[in-house]
Amino acid sequence: MRIETQNVVIRTLEKKDAKRFYSIARESAVYRYMPDWADGRAHPKDYYGLIDQYQKQSDNTDISIGRSYAIALPNTDEMIGSIGVGLKEKLNEIELGYFMSEKHQRNGYTREAISALAEWCFEVSDVKYLILTINCANVPSNKLAEKCGFKLLEKRTPIGDNQFYMENDSYFYYRSYRK
Template sequence: MPHDIAAIPVIETERLLLRPLVFADWPAYFAFLASDRARYMGGPHSEETAWSFFCNDVAQWTLFSHGALMFEDRQTGETMGQVALCKGPLFPELELGWFVYDGAEGKGYALEAASALRDWGFATLGVSECVSYVDPDNARSIRLAERLGARLDPEAQAPHPANLVYRHERQAPQKNTT
């Protein structure tokens, strides 16, 4: 059943606003995917491929009630990257993915954005787990998956045989023992 596009979430964290993609995001999105920075995502990519990715990130909301959100600094409005919960026919499992624009790395933004969208997915979609598909040479994404509390799952199926699969599981609520 199609999802109401007006229901795409806007999620606020301490420093970030996670919001739907808009066409104004396209130039920076394309520049990222056309650059060497996209090498862990099969890039650099052509404009045609990048446009397919962009449209897929938007369409997933309508088709599956999940998709990608851009994240921006709440104070400045600067867009710093993207975080996504995606599945569709291309991924064996619901994937929590991210990318960060040049200059925004190492400041905890991806951790903050990915944690917020993952937790939204657990609460809103009712899923108990998701995965992150990570290129084995992408040390930063491996560290981020581990900082998010994900564990390497060598038995899981990946969309590309070389990908590592990190499994994120919803934590059971802690019982108050006092």
């Protein structure tokens, strides 16, 4: 899969991305809210299995099947972040997820990637809306969700659901509807 925008490319992850994936997942701003991308992976090669899995699903248009893609710069093809889509099983809804290298945050790259992947999801499926679930403490990501046209519907505090990756027990629940 490959989606090109003005400033980024969303493309299938490749083994060459493992070193960048490894280093970005350990950056403090990424790890703080998404430790699951780094935990249990002590070396870049530990991402190979995950990359292989995502490569197999890359061109599948069933957006309920979880997969992630590289967000890359068009002129260098360097991975600068990741974006994915899939079924959030506990909610039975399709969720987008993303992270961006600290070096490339606040340049509009993530916003372009979210908008492009959301548009693709609506083109290839009949889903009525997509969701984002974002830690309440992650102020920049919450602002970004709204800039991308996602509407904040509510603050949620799950009962009996261990949100191990959440800094606190609550998250904001956003939706973006098909136009």
